[in-house]
Amino acid sequence: MEDVFSNFDLVLKAFWLTVQLAFLSGVAAMLLGTLLAAMRVGPVAVLRGVASTYVTLVRNTPLLVMCVFVFVASPNLGLFVDTPFLLKGTIAISLYTAPFVAEAIRSGINAVPVGQAEAARAIGMTFAQNMRHVVLPQAFRATVPPLASTLIAMTKNTSVVAVFGLTEATARMRDFVNDNADDTIAIFLVFALGYIILVELISLAALGLERHWKAAR
Amino acid sequence: MRLTRFKVAAAAVLMASSLAACGDAGDDSVDGIDVDVQENAAEEFDEGTRMRELADSGTIKIGVKYDQPGIGFKGATDDAPVGFDPEIGKILAADLGIAPEDITWVETISANREAFLQKGEVDLVIASYSITDDRRKVVGQAGPYYVTGQQLLVKSDSDIASLEDVKGTEVCSVTGSTSLSNIEKEGATPRPFDTYSECVDQVLNGTVDAMTTDGAILLGYAAEHPDDLKVVVDPFSEERYGVGYSIDSPEMCEWIVETIEDAQEDGAWAEAFEVTLGKSGVDTPEPPEMDACA
């Protein structure tokens, strides 16, 4: 245990990497997920097909397999060789998370009464304007709780890259466990606490957003 | 070398991750050395010893690594594992009058070696099994039959020649391993991976600059890719591989030590090295001096 506290800078550095991974992947997954959701409800049949194929394909693929694809298989084919590991981690995690974001948003879009979109079309909004100004703002409100769940799951999922070249919190924990076999439980608790803090921050942000939007109605 | 293992179940993972590594692992491997199987070996041992029981039964279960080329490796289609550790196992079995084909090979991973010995799942563990005081509290470890140390595996054209050169580079090993912590202290960015084969892939395709772990393991990979990879820098840690046995059969220690010392003297040890780790082109080292049994 002294080992953990005397090397606490390593713990913080590892969690900082976890935070970076979660933040970058979260932003990328939200953007890609929103795009996928819009494609799925959009008027272009080809895009609907592309988006729904992507969602089906990736949602049924374990994150570990996605990571093998990005970190191991792709470099063997000459892809992503010079890509920084943090970026590869972001790519793998956000590609994996985007379909879940898309489905959460799509359920939110479906919760917006159809009359809202019709009214927007009736005043001459294009599909993109309709999404941007009318449907998505309302969909996001209905989507905050499932999106928060998705982002929390994603934050914890960042631990998978512990075996793909990134010394984030879980990889660091395993270093400590390996060196201090007698203190496994205590080390586990320290790192679990770190994850709990991160996840609680997301929960609180979601709660704050919900309250803010409730007040705005 | 203590390692934590991350169990990968998905077949797809295994397939994808071994794309490059497994290609020639089994192809050019030789059958190993010829051992002289003792006749009437049972008579050599006293009644009631574990050696006598094994000799009487005519079979032995030996735990080895299946994923470390040169040390202990078994391809999906191979009948038996090959490597320096299995060769040592054959030498020991032969002394009990057990022919190589009568050995039952069991895959052990770093995390289950003590448990397998304690539960009697295996009679011996010969699996890049470093001797440590902690381990000697729960299992017997005779040896060392081989001494290695942490080194670096780099591409043949790499500029890394000394330990100072790793500063600022990316070096991979297995997640949670001591090697990774050690290289991080030398100023390299540690790149943890699940398996050695994924790690060596990263070196081969140029994603990371080097791989680090016990030199013996690195030599095995270098032997697999003699044109592409080389092992560099003097060992900067000492790992002493021992033969694990049950702590309930302390009489095995003397037998293991004597048998391996015989093999060191009559050249079987050197032969075992040459047909396995020696294929990387490295000179056969002087055999290490074995610890005295307690």
Added chain:
Amino acid sequence: MTVTDDVPVGNSAPRSGEPLVELVDVQKWYGGLHVLQDINLSVGRGEVVVVIGPSGSGKSTLCRTINRLEPIDSGQILVDGAALPQEGKALARHRADVGMVFQSFNLFAHKTILQNVALGPIKVRKQAKDAAEAHARELLDRVGVAHQADKYPAQLSGGQQQRVAIARALAMEPKVMLFDEPTSALDPEMIKEVLDVMVDLAERGMTMIVVTHEMGFARTAANRVVFMADGRILETADPETFFTHPESDRARDFLGKILKH
């Protein structure tokens, strides 16, 4: 289509016989159900046409085809001489010129009243925010809800919401206004405030196609009444003629039911 002289004429937009909206041989099916059959209708500039008929007659569908909220299977719909475009930017431009008021108001729930009215002009017409909001306030004043400008739709009564919806459509300065049963979802005491706004609009010379059961409005404001049943237009007449001497049995039957009380 000529317009009779005995209708109230607004102070702007002189009426002419020039057709603004034309439906030619329009057919539409829902699966096996032929919901619009051989629809031919021409609405002149400045004309107010009321479409009535029993429920399921296709009158709402007819209304919604004119800005292509419902696509048609064959035939042609022309607005101001131009055929309806397919999906895409051209259709969006077309819709901007055709105002629509829905039965259930459909105000944007996450926007204030003022934002509801100004959103289209700002985003679609690319007007400056200040100008769009100033115009929006004028329109809200005209429909009598100016003091509610900063509230959200849910805080308004149904009648107020529908008047805002009319203002929202007018903000786009449409060539024609479609009303799809604008008072059907309203409590009785709120119907008049909405009808008053519509009558005012008619008097100002707006071209209007109104699907409604409000016979009072039809009598007061309509130039023509179109009677639909089973997906067909059975009768077209000026209100006085239609209400006093309906030609078809279906129309007589329908009028008998709704005018009884």
